[in-house]
Amino acid sequence: MAKKLLYAGIIATAIVWISACSKDSEDEFTTSQCNTDNMKYSTDILPIIQTNCYGCHGNGIVTNGIDLDGYTKMKVQADNGNLVGVVSHANGYPPMPQDAAKLSDCDINKIKSWVQNGALNN
Ligand code: HEC
The missing domain is CATH 1.20.5 (Single alpha-helices involved in coiled-coils or other helix-helix interfaces)
Structure with a gap:
């Protein structure tokens, strides 16, 4: 014992x-x-969002009032903190993508980096 x-x-x-x-x-x-330098909306961020989020928040589908289709709508969620909150499963945010595995650390870090650099339309 x-x-x-x-x-x-x-x-x-x-x-x-x-x-x-x-x-x-x-x-x-x-x-x-995982390279998170100089993340670009068009080539780095958009593909992650299209693959993981457009099923509920893109291509004309708006779930819970959230639409991530295109830069302008993404920018709103980036600037208000919701985007990073939901993908990193932060306290107080509904974890996204809903009913699916958390994004990879690499994808989450890419999104964070893009947002920290001002969520540019690049
Ligand atoms: C299977 C459908 C589905 C997928 C896929 C999905 N979402 Fe959501 N999303 C929802 C639902 C449902 C809500 C409302 C959840 C709630 O308020 O509890 C929501 C809410 C949100 C919100 C609002 C959060 C808030 O604080 O009000 C954001 C931002 C969001 N989703 C972003 C994303 C992102 C980014 C992805 C991809 C990584 C994603 N969602 C994938 C269904 C989905």
């Missing part, structure tokens, strides 16, 4: 340790594997 507890303690410590380290390497991994 005592041995089991000791084991559990060692494993728990190891997990905390490993996840603390992998956090650092994950950041490096993200920057080296």
Whole structure:
């Protein structure tokens, strides 16, 4: 029994340790594997939104008053914080895409980067 507890303690410590380290390497991994520099609406962001969101918020489909079709409507949701809130599953936002897997970290980081740079029509 005592041995089991000791084991559990060692494993728990190891997990905390490993996840603390992998956090650092994950950041490096993200920057080296996922390019989020100079994100462009037309070539980087639009394809992500078309693939994952237009089924409910594009091509003439407007769910819950949200339309992401085209730059102008996207810009509204980018500027009011909803876009980053929903894709990153932040507290207080309905997680999107609804009823589907969360976007990849890379796609989420691309969207964040585009929004942080002013959500330009580029
Ligand atoms: C299967 C349909 C569906 C898909 C796909 C979908 N949404 Fe939604 N979306 C909804 C529904 C339903 C709501 C209303 C949810 C609520 O208010 O609880 C909503 C609400 C929203 C809102 C408003 C959030 C708020 O705070 O009021 C935004 C912004 C949004 N979606 C963005 C997106 C984005 C970006 C994607 C793609 C990554 C996406 N949605 C994919 C159905 C969908």
